[in-house]
Every structure is written in structure tokens, then in C-alpha cells.
Amino acid sequence: MKRSRLVAGAVLLATLAPTLYTTSAHADTETTLNVWSWRPEDASAYKDIFAVYEAAHPNIKVNFQTYVATQYPQILTTGLTGKNGPDIVQTQAYGRLQPFVLGGNLVPLNGKVSGLSNIATANLGGSSGHIDGKIYGVPFATQTIQMFYNKDIFAKYNLSVPKTWANFIKNNDTLKKAGVIPMSVGAKDTFLLPLISEAFTSAVYGGPAFERDVLSGNKTFEDPLYVKAISTFADMKEYMPDNVVGVSYSDSQTLFISERAAMFPGGSFELGFFQAQNPNLKIGTFQIPPPPGSASKTGLTPTYVDGSWSLNAKSTNQAAALNLLRWMASQQFGQLFSNKLSQMSPIRGVTFINPLLAQMAANAKRYPAPYLLIADFRWAAPTGTDIMAPGLQKLFLGTTNPAQLATALQTGISTWFKPKK
């Protein structure tokens, strides 16, 4: 009996031995890289994208983990400061990147990621340290700000893409008269209001020319043109949904997707979502033409860097993570990213198969403008967007006016911003 048990044990061991060997050999060579993102809605596309890298690098497994955007900042802080954190993380651009740069949580990538030279310097600004100027991330997307419109609704009411401000207002009046919400805006959630306003205001205050003036101290936000720009946006309230301050951002998206609203001012990041939610929606885009008296003669397309992929300084897989990051700065990654997610990769040579994306990118190239409050006034508290977001809401509520809001902005940023004369 005892002997037969011994034999059975030996047979079992012999059977398992190859498995045990394989498992341990596998564990020895395979490296898992943890990549964190605030985009749960993009998880499936990213899994496909990273599958391409995994196929070319059999020993690397990319574990793509997503967190809800609203909880991501504190999860990221914990992940980057504690042990066993992620290897590569999605980081926000400009001012929101700085706490991690100052905290030494990210690895500077200068001279380590050759693909960075394939990204325009302006786009690297959002991924750089404000004080040391070093690059701390590979920018993954640039976003443009413009107006989306529903082609079917425009056709139904014989409307054409407006070339002048008068056309634009006429279109709005026609739609309103017909009982269609001319443009869908949600002002209950404030975080996107500064971005939405930029679609209207940039050409009025003069985009890049005003940026130079305000940075050099030749002008301030109390400049009549900037006040006029805010005023132009405030005047659009009559074309927005009733009780616009009670309309949430997601409600505003639904109004456009469900074809109850004809236009939607917003960022290029909306396109993929709109098309996924309603594949039958015939969408077009245009730059809003400037009203008379604007600084710019043409409409402008404000652009900004959405965020970057950064390397955790505490990653225990520095070499493998850096290799992955190098690939994420390559044209192949940029093309996959753009194709799968309908987003604009900032990497040179990437072509946009989505015609609307191509159109928005072309506008941004031809009529460039910065998203001023993000690019230049988000470096310390109170940030430009932190002042403007609730301020624009108050504007719609009638508890402030454009001149007061411009003064509040100037006063707020003056506590830390010093012009470079």
C-alpha cells in the first residue's frame, strides 16, 4: 500500500514537473508593466493597441488599468508616492503636471526618448516642468476647440456652414424659431465652460497675438477686447438650452446626440464619443466666424495638449517601461491611437483617417491659437480656469458681468503671474 502511494506520488510529480518548470521559467522572463489611465471608456481600444506591442515583445505584458477621471488625481498621487505603484501613468498637462514634477515623482525624458524630437515644441510645453524646462511625458493627444453641427438638421432648415458672424447668428435664429435648440451647452458642470467659451472668444481677443501681449505685460485681461470676448460668449445664452445652468455636461451631450440640438461647441475629444453613441449622426465641424470688431479677421482653432504618458520615478521596471514609452512616442503608436480612438496624436507623420479629425487638425494648423488659460495661466493657484469656470456660470446666472469677470481673472492671476517685460 505504502509503496503504491509512493509510486503514485512519483508519477504525479513527474507529470507536474514540466508544468512547474515552464511556470517558473515564464515568471522569470515575463515583465508586467502597469499603465494607469483616467479613461475607462478607452480601455478596450488601448488593450488592442498594446496587444501590438506585446506581440512584438513576447516577454512584456502591459496591464492597462483605468480609474474614473474624478478619482484619478488622488489615486495617482498615492500610486506615485507609495511603493508598488504603476510604471507608466497618464498625467495631465501644464499646471496639473507640476506637483508631480516638483515632487520628483516622474523621470525626465530628455535624451532618453528619441521620438520626442518628432513632436512639435509647442506640444511639448504641456508635458514640461515649468521651472526646469525638462520634458516629463510623451504627449498623447492634442485637442482642438470648435463647433460641431448636425448636417441633417442644417439641411432640413436650409442652413449652410456660416462664413460670417451675421450668418452664424441668422442660423441660430432660424433654428430657435423652428423649436430646435441651436447649440447645446451644459453650464451646470463648470469644468468645461472655459474650454467651450474659447470657441467663441479666441478670435475676438486675438488668439496668439493677445497671448504675446498679455505675457509681456502690454495688455491685461481687462483689455476691452477680452471683455468683449466674454460678452460675446455671454450673449450666446439665448441660443443655449433653457435654464442652461441646470443642464449638466452629459445632458448637453445627449441633446446633441439625440438630435434635439443642432450645434455643440466643444473639444475634438467629443468626436469619438458622438460617433460611438450615434453612428447615424451626420456630424460636421466649423470654426466660429468672429463678430465685427474682433481682433482676428478669421475664426481661430484653439489647441492644447490633453496630457502625457509619464514614467514613474519609483517604477521597478525602469528599462522595460522606458522602452514601452519610446514606442508610445513612435509614429506606429500615434497612428494606432488616432485610428482606434479618433483622437489627434501630436506625433509628426500620423495621418487622420477620420475626415472630421483631419479637418479639425487642418484648421488648427492654418488658424492656430492657444487655449490661453490652460497653456499660460494654470501654473499656480488660483488658475485662470479656476476663476473663469465658476465666473462664466455666474455670468449666465446674471450675478456678474463681463467686465467684473475680466477684473476677477486679472486680479486672481496677478497674485502669482508676473509679466516678462
Next chain:
Amino acid sequence: MRKAPPSGPHTRKGGVRLSRSASFYFVLPAVLIFGVFILYPMFMAFSYAFFEWHGTARGAFHGIGNFITLFTREPYKTDVPRAFSHNILIFGAEMILQNTIGLGIAYALHNLKRGKRFFQTLYTLPYLVSSIVIGYLWTLMLSSTFGPVNRLLEIIGLDKFALPWLGDPRTAIWVLILVVTWQWIGFPVLLYGAALGGVPADLEEAASIDGANRRQRFFAVTLPLIMPAVTTVSVLGFIGAMEAFALPYALGGSTGSPAGSTDVLSLVFYRVAFESGDSNGTGISSALATLLFIFIFGASVLATGIMRRREENRT
């Protein structure tokens, strides 16, 4: 004949008497969990508040600099008092609503012959659901564009009451208060229900024989006897109101929309720590958390002490 329970040095009333060291080991896990997840972060936040921070890296000792910043620099010097006033308003309204409606429901259920458990469960259900879920559900219900509440009001001809509930600063804070009350009403109902169950029936009977009517019996006999429950509900309500985060966040976002009308201190803390872009966000937010803790702890201890003394004087 029933056998007497074994007695001896290691037993007590039929149970096992534990030695001092055994008791220590039983308490240890709870103490460890409390220490690691409550005390340690609390002391860390307290220490963070006295340093200047550069992002996530601790800088030089800053004394009370971060505390001064909270009251002297924008946007903190506007946001903190405004948010604090909302916390106090929520507490005041909660005190009134929970102690009246909650006690009223508990009293009605106490006198109910059938269905008591069913209604108790019904009133308790909302507070078993996550506040974030409750908040988003009410946001959908009260949406001025797609919400069923306004649609219903329009159908029954009350169009003028179909308001942008969460889009108007005059209504948003009251919506927040009502949703908080709705979610938590089951808690005072349960506490008051238990307290009412503990009131000796013979006292009420005696008062009744002495000619006291229902109202007199309630205010002269029942209410004084359930005052400990009122103290508990009030103090826990105070702590809940001062710490409110999930519901205000779900209803008005991190900025306390609209126009800061639903802003509370925990939202200010969240914004400063994670959204402000202030390189010293950790220090300033820790200072705010420290002040909030001192206020909640101090006021709770004080209020409990005063109310308990009053209860003792009555008895």
C-alpha cells in the same frame, strides 16, 4: 433537575472568563486597524499642515503659514467661509428636519400595530445605498432637461414649479439638504424607535391616570426619557454635516455648482489637494483638514458634555 452551570475561576455566569492578556489580543486587531487607517493618517495630515510642500515633496517647516494662507489668500479666503456657512446651514436644517420628521415617523411607527418592521426597513433603505449613487440618481431625477420630476410637474399643471433645481443657487442648497435628509432619515427613525421602545409603559399609564393628555404625555414623559437619543442624533448629524462630501460632490461637482452655492469644506479640501495646481496644495489642504478636525472634535465633545449634563440634571 437542571444541572447548574460549571463555576470556577475561569468562568462567569456560565461563560468563559478571559485573562487580561487574552482580552488584549481580542482588542488588538481593532486597535491596529484604527491606528493604521485613522490615527496614522490623522497625525500625518496634522504634521503635513506645518510644512511647505513642493508638489508631493515636503519642503521646509512653515509654522502656521498654511493656516494663515487659508484666511488671507484668494481663492481660499472666499471659499472657506462660504463653504463653512453651508456646512452650518446643512447641520441646522438637518437638526430641525431629522429631529422632527425622524422622531415623528419613529413615534408613529412605535404606535403601529402591524407593518412596523416593513416601514422601518423602507425608511432605512436609502442610507444603505452609496451617497454617490443617491446623488447621481437625484441629479438625473431633477435634470431640467430630461428629469422626470419636472416632467411630472408639467403634466399635472404645475409648470411654474418645474424649476432648474440644481441649476439655481436659490434652490440647489435646499435640494442638497432635502436629499441628505431623505437619505439619512432612516437612522433617527431606528434610534428613536429603539429609544421609544425603552420608555417604561407604566410611566405613561401613570401620567394617563393622572389626567395627562397624549401631547402632555409625550412632552412631559416620553421626550425627557429619549433625550440621550436626541443627543446621539444631533452629534452624529453634526459630524455628518461637517464632513459631507459624497452627496454635495455628486449633486454639484467639486466646485459646489451652481456658483459655489453647494460648496462645503470637504469639497474645498478636495479642490485644494487635487485640483488647484497649487504646488503647496498638500500643506494648505492639510491645514484645512486639521482645522476641520479640531472644530468637529471640539464641538462634538462640548455638545455631548453639555447635553449629557442636562440629561443628568433632569433625572
